[in-house]
Amino acid sequence: xxxxxxxxxxxxxxxxxxxxxxxxxxxxxxxxxxxxxxxxxxxxxxxxxxxxxxxxxxxxxxxxxxxxxxxxxxxxxxxxxxxxxxxxxxxxxxxxxxxxxxxxxxxxxxxxxxxxxxxxxxxxxxxxxxxxxxxxxxxxxxxxxxxxxxxxx
Amino acid sequence: xxxxxxxxxxxxxxxxxxxxxxxxxxxxxxxxxxxxxxxxxxxxxxxxxxxxxxxxxxxxxxxxxxxxxxxxxxxxxxxxxxxxxxxxxxxxxxxxxxxxxxxxxxxxxxxxxxxxxxxxxxxxxxxxxxxxxxxxxxxxxxxxxxxxxxxxx
DNA sequence: ACTGAAATCTTTGAAAG
DNA sequence: CTTTCAAAGATTTCAGT
Numbered sequence: 001x002x003x004x005x006x007x008x009x010x011x012x013x014x015x016x017x018x019x020x021x022x023x024x025x026x027x028x029x030x031x032x033x034x035x036x037x038x039x040x041x042x043x044x045x046x047x048x049x050x051x052x053x054x055x056x057x058x059x060x061x062x063x064x065x066x067x068x069x070x071x072x073x074x075x076x077x078x079x080x081x082x083x084x085x086x087x088x089x090x091x092x093x094x095x096x097x098x099x100x101x102x103x104x105x106x107x108x109x110x111x112x113x114x115x116x117x118x119x120x121x122x123x124x125x126x127x128x129x130x131x132x133x134x135x136x137x138x139x140x141x142x143x144x145x146x147x148x149x150x151x152x153x
Numbered sequence: 154x155x156x157x158x159x160x161x162x163x164x165x166x167x168x169x170x171x172x173x174x175x176x177x178x179x180x181x182x183x184x185x186x187x188x189x190x191x192x193x194x195x196x197x198x199x200x201x202x203x204x205x206x207x208x209x210x211x212x213x214x215x216x217x218x219x220x221x222x223x224x225x226x227x228x229x230x231x232x233x234x235x236x237x238x239x240x241x242x243x244x245x246x247x248x249x250x251x252x253x254x255x256x257x258x259x260x261x262x263x264x265x266x267x268x269x270x271x272x273x274x275x276x277x278x279x280x281x282x283x284x285x286x287x288x289x290x291x292x293x294x295x296x297x298x299x300x301x302x303x304x305x306x
Numbered sequence: 307a308c309t310g311a312a313a314t315c316t317t318t319g320a321a322a323g
Numbered sequence: 324c325t326t327t328c329a330a331a332g333a334t335t336t337c338a339g340t
Contacts, residue, residue, distance in 0.1 A: 016209035052210045056169035059205050065304050070262050094305035099298035109223050145252035151218050152247030
């Protein structure tokens with residue numbers, strides 16, 4: 001999949017996962033190359049899906065999303081129908097920023113972003129009314145120490 | 154902080170947190186406005202820090218980062234010196250994509266992205282040799298069900 | 307604050323070293 | 324692969340409404 005990633009590709013990705021606003025010319029300079037090769041490589045990496053998407057990261061606090069919860073979920077139900085309904089519920093809810101199925105005794109972890117604790121409760125009540133869940137632990141974030149989408153390339 | 158966010162600003166942000174690649178003209182069309190106002194609003198929201206940054210999201214699997222762990226950390230140490238060293242260690246390690254200080258009996262949660270379980274162990278050993286940690290639970294992600302940076306605007 | 311047009315810079319693709 | 328060049332398109336500024 002990640003065939004033939006060389007040092008130049010790596011440098012370009014390091015730059016783009018920090019900041020996509022500089023021009024191709026500036027990126028080319030910062031990685032020690034020139035416009036055309038850098039542009040061609042970016043295009044190829046977009047086509048291959050190595051670059052999944054390009055997005056703006058917004059300030060959650062400035063926009064009034066002051067509460068972030070990590071939700072640990074245990075379930076007794078493991079049949080296909082239940083799982084399908086559960087995944088659907090997670091994907092449809094915009095409050096759920098991340099959802100992972102886990103190995104071990106905790107089955108799922110969610111990251112949920114809401115304006116306040118009250119809004120979390122509304123989300124939580126809606127979720128458990130949609131699908132049966134055995135056990136839920138909510139961890140409330142007091143401080144976001146670090147948050148990056150960058151991979152450690 | 155988020156003073157006077159109107160419906161047009163909201164629509165622009167909804168678009169940009171999904172995809173920053175369309176031109177201002179296309180964005181303007183999709184939100185029912187025209188180039189100049191959209192451009193001015195984006196500029197203001199960048200200046201105000203509502204738009205924090207613009208980045209490329211990469212495909213972790215395609216780049217060989219096949220393991221993702223959520224790490225729950227309990228500590229007995231709560232003095233300022235320990236905390237400073239711990240936060241420094243987290244911020245310096247590129248494997249740590251997220252770090253939150255929590256309310257409750259678990260003190261911190263980390264999201265750690267590495268090529269494989271072996272690389273996680275290297276990270277873990279390095280971390281506990283740098284700072285004393287009372288109790289650590291690692292939750293291994295088997296499947297990323299959902300992953301978005303978008304706020305539920 | 308929005309419109310529309312003008313100037314500037316970027317992206318895109320082709321051609322050649 | 325890189326450099327150069329030119330056309331097409333986007334961004335940015337500015338005057339007018």
